[in-house]
Amino acid sequence: MWNNKQMKHLISMQDISKEDILHFVDVAEKIETGKLSPDLNGQLAALLFFEPSTRTKFSFETAMKKLGGTALSLKDAEQTSLKKGESLHDTLMTISQYVDLVIMRSPIEGSCRYASEILNIPVINAGDGANQHPTQALLDMYSIMKTQGRLDNLNIAMVENLKFGRTVHSLSQALSDFSPNLYFISPGHLKMPEHIKNDLKSKNVNFSEHDKIEDVIDKLDIMYVTRIQKERFTDPEEYEKVKNLYIVDTPILKNVKDSFKIMHPLPRVM
Amino acid sequence: MWNNKQMKHLISMQDISKEDILHFVDVAEKIETGKLSPDLNGQLAALLFFEPSTRTKFSFETAMKKLGGTALSLKDAEQTSLKKGESLHDTLMTISQYVDLVIMRSPIEGSCRYASEILNIPVINAGDGANQHPTQALLDMYSIMKTQGRLDNLNIAMVENLKFGRTVHSLSQALSDFSPNLYFISPGHLKMPEHIKNDLKSKNVNFSEHDKIEDVIDKLDIMYVTRIQKERFTDPEEYEKVKNLYIVDTPILKNVKDSFKIMHPLPRVM
């Protein structure tokens, strides 16, 4: 299924070329419309989720099943391992003997990259801390294609929690080859991290930073709203300050373009 | 497998006709004796269990597997969702995109009905609070048929925890089309709820309420004993008062009819 035959892991959108993205979007469309029925032929994936997850884990389980494989969870990954003091290295090496593929979520940035370096089976990053969430980004690209009919030259705002929101990190990098105009809207303390902005600059991507949705709403094709993730704040007061800052309501939306869509990776909180 | 082609959900025994019950019992008998082997052809069910469960969850998982499908659990449904503050609505809408069927258990009465109203895939109620447990009732009907050879005109006592026991609520309604004589035996505080009794009255079902097993034991075909559910008591002293009230022992059983059977949905506690 990979366009680039060298590619084995899915760790960061930085590793994925424009051609890869177009290929994935194309394959997804063919699967959804019944033109393609990939068969994993009973292959096994290990779900190593060192962080709680509802939707992501369930979506991998159902996806593997629908593709003719099976995803098996390392039960209570975090607790069990911590209890016995086992190292991530040993867990990965052992588990990789049993399966064909590792799908991993971790609160620690870079841990999926580490896994991909020590294992000789494919590793998929299902979210590593505040860093990357590439499968969500690929799904978002597919949703954008479905709703807009194209990926190029879109005006896209990313709103709210840009500092800790791994989905917007991955998505802005995914869009970088498609000449977007990106608007980053967030309170001062939750701005897009410098390393993401530097990466976009080096690729000559147009982006600008704003305080208020109202400044850009009328130009937008897509407003991508993220959740303020309480669990990534070390100071609860900091969370209380920002949690209700951006409320998307009808008055704000009165002059939007016809193409305008709101995207939200869930969960909605307020 | 449904007799009534309109029926899509299984939420309450009040929705199930006499014909449906006879059909289910017939299908179950054919499956058990090998005359019928339904094939779900890889269909996926989501198990949304917002309440702990041992047997019920496991039985749905094995049943789906034996019928050629797969049941996948939303891991730690309650905790994960509560942690991120997600709404039941969003969880249901998302999950329903991945699967063909939702099987749901919840501590909140009416939540399965709500799910069936917002989803366009079938919903099975696997127990909602103290309200209903229709699959248990259908299984009980099948067990009654197997042990008694008929469903009609039986003398059935339901004992102990009739207020909070969702299985006896569903079962008494399931029996209501089969001309039973029902005997409700419970301490004063755990009597069958008024709305169930009103429903039975409106269907002209014979029932009477009693304090002691001894009053009716010699007439019974079936004594259906439920557990005092500690977790549904708000006052632990209330629980201590009633927990050992009904002990079924040999002296009580000395004059029972030949047809007499005890049924217990488990778990046994004392």
Next chain:
Amino acid sequence: MWNNKQMKHLISMQDISKEDILHFVDVAEKIETGKLSPDLNGQLAALLFFEPSTRTKFSFETAMKKLGGTALSLKDAEQTSLKKGESLHDTLMTISQYVDLVIMRSPIEGSCRYASEILNIPVINAGDGANQHPTQALLDMYSIMKTQGRLDNLNIAMVENLKFGRTVHSLSQALSDFSPNLYFISPGHLKMPEHIKNDLKSKNVNFSEHDKIEDVIDKLDIMYVTRIQKERFTDPEEYEKVKNLYIVDTPILKNVKDSFKIMHPLPRVM
């Protein structure tokens, strides 16, 4: 797959003959090299794990899947059951109605034997307290065969936690028919239990007890290192005293035989 057609359960290595071990090792080798592909034809195993487990549980799940069956977990076995006060007997009787095979881990010695006595489907012991872990022992025998080319006449040291280490109990019994020289190396409080030593004596197995690895290291074909299991100590100070007693480092290993291998059932802690 069983050589001895009478054998149905796998509870203790004491039940397994030399012929059975050779048969298992042979079957495992044929499966690994693709000469044999057993098909469980959709059979279901229940995983009853009343104790946390990472690798063992996952390995049974993947093994069942690769052999064409499915292993389903009784979710949160311990907690759920304890919460409702259910007995092990009732849990086992109920679960055994749904599946073809029970795989059980428990903190209580002898509980798997009990299960095998009340159930009429096969029971596999996946570890019962500090007692036995026969599938680990069979895997170890296979690993020994692979690395040494034989099972007979080997010099094998078992190091560290011999009192509570169920894997070394099972493994020493597994080796007892293969004329080994066993060296038990442990601090005084963690010595091999008397009943295991008595069993070995009755089978005329050569074994000796030592304080230091250095005393025997140069004779060894295999050094089997176990973990000090913090969770089996009632006194934390006792644990602190012994936890770093045996550190296997390069100086110790400088004069080992060519055949020398270290085995460790994981997890590594220090």
